[in-house]
Amino acid sequence: MLILTCPYCGITADETELAPGGEAHLKRHGPGSGDDEFHSYLFTRENPRGVHFERWRHAYGCGKWFHAARDTMTLEVFGTYKAQTTEPPKEVRAAITARHPGWSWRDFS
Amino acid sequence: MSDPISAMNMARFDGIARIEETGLHGMITLRGDLASKPLKAAATAVAGVAFPGANEANCEDDTGICWMSPDEALVMCPYDTVKAGVAQMQKALARQHVLVVNVSDARAVFQVSGPSAREVMAKLCPVDLSPEAFKPGMFRRTRMAQVAAAFWMVDDQTFRIVCFRSVADYVFSLLRVAAQPGSEVGCF
Numbered sequence: 001m002l003i004l005t006c007p008y009c010g011i012t013a014d015e016t017e018l019a020p021g022g023e024a025h026l027k028r029h030g031p032g033s034g035d036d037e038f039h040s041y042l043f044t045r046e047n048p049r050g051v052h053f054e055r056w057r058h059a060y061g062c063g064k065w066f067h068a069a070r071d072t073m074t075l076e077v078f079g080t081y082k083a084q085t086t087e088p089p090k091e092v093r094a095a096i097t098a099r100h101p102g103w104s105w106r107d108f109s
Numbered sequence: 110m111s112d113p114i115s116a117m118n119m120a121r122f123d124g125i126a127r128i129e130e131t132g133l134h135g136m137i138t139l140r141g142d143l144a145s146k147p148l149k150a151a152a153t154a155v156a157g158v159a160f161p162g163a164n165e166a167n168c169e170d171d172t173g174i175c176w177m178s179p180d181e182a183l184v185m186c187p188y189d190t191v192k193a194g195v196a197q198m199q200k201a202l203a204r205q206h207v208l209v210v211n212v213s214d215a216r217a218v219f220q221v222s223g224p225s226a227r228e229v230m231a232k233l234c235p236v237d238l239s240p241e242a243f244k245p246g247m248f249r250r251t252r253m254a255q256v257a258a259a260f261w262m263v264d265d266q267t268f269r270i271v272c273f274r275s276v277a278d279y280v281f282s283l284l285r286v287a288a289q290p291g292s293e294v295g296c297f
């Protein structure tokens with residue numbers, strides 16, 4: 001069972017109170033972008049065994065979207081943070097490094 | 110004009126807890142910057158209680174304010190004063206970026222009371238409802254089985270639940286099953 005703390009209302013929410021929103025920190029490629037960029041934006045996703053960044057929505061609670069960093073294999077949660085950010089905050093990265101020295105995910109490490 | 114009635118027409122059930130629909134309530138959704146002084150003043154003027162903090166409810170009988178999210182509050186008042194309450198808030202906040210909507214007829218309200226009330230709620234919600242974790246004055250939006258609901262405690266043995274009117278029958282049935290005689294779990 002996955003339990004995430006919503007960074008907006010502070011509630012420790014059970015997975016059944018949340019709605020998954022897929023991979024985090026995607027750059028939206030729209031009009032003016034190349035075919036490859038648009039294809040990648042639509043279809044190419046990470047599928048890691050380990051550190052992963054995702055979007056979740058506190059759907060049955062305060063309704064806000066947020067980010068979560070977690071381990072897909074152990075379900076360990078490294079941290080959650082607000083949606084108004086384009087990259088994981090320092091403390092979340094530090095928490096991941098503590099468990100997985102040398103980790104990387106897309107352009108983040 | 111026909112008289113408005115509540116979704117379950119004051120249905121009641123007695124099991125390990127008493128389940129009752131509490132009838133019609135005035136409910137006003139208020140969205141905006143909850144830190145804004147005019148917004149708080151408009152809400153407290155209608156509800157007559159202090160503005161609650163995050164995840165709290167300040168409710169007395171038919172009036173009160175519930176904290177719904179960082180930018181949403183639910184203002185409660187008697188059903189027959191809700192239109193005046195909405196008009197009063199809209200007038201007070203005419204120059205603010207806010208939303209004031211009468212949602213009274215889109216909601217149903219239930220009360221669960223008795224020594225096993227916590228157990229009945231805990232069977233249905235993914236929430237820690239132990240007396241140490243959830244206390245009167247707190248407010249929680251969550252799910253009850255398959256539908257969205259929100260609740261607070263009037264006192265240590267009494268919950269008030271707000272849900273959508275369209276699922277009132279489902280919620281009443283859930284509560285009735287969770288409160289079946291002999292179904293105590295005994296964990297609190």
Ligand SMILES: [Zn+2]
Pocket residue numbers: 006007008009010011058061062063064
């Ligand atoms: Zn939340």
